Amino acid sequence: MVHERTRSVVQTRDFLRDLSRDSSLPETIRLQAKHLLRHYPEAADIxxxxxxxxxxxxxxxxxxxxxxxxxxxxxxxxxxxxxxxxxxxxxxxx
Structure with missing residues (x-):
């Protein structure tokens, strides 16, 4: 459903942000999350x-x-x- 898809995209940004800040993860994972976030839309944009x-x-x-x-x-x-x-x-x- 449309509202589920929208919510999922918004929550994915939060998930990527959390991954990028989690120091228990390998640096390659954190860097990849940061790179993906670089052009990922903000919740307000969605x-x-x-x-x-x-x-x-x-x-x-x-x-x-x-x-x-x-x-x-x-x-x-x-x-x-x-x-x-x-x-x-x-x-x-x-």
Missing amino acids: WLAGKLEERRKEELSQLADNYGPLHPALSCWLVAEPLFCDESSKSSSP
Whole structure:
């Protein structure tokens, strides 16, 4: 589900951060975690991406309602499952 995928991506950043700081791990593991974190999105970026996806879908729906059928390239966005959800959709379970 979208909220599970979103939560998983957000929690992966925390996991990588914890790995990078764990002095009981070999240095190669810590360095690899640091390198992966370098360009890994922050939680706020993930939640924002989800919010933007929801907004895009709402606005495309309004366009279709007001002006008729959309170009097929735009219509596919209406039926595609979003990659992420916004923060208001997040689940409190681990």
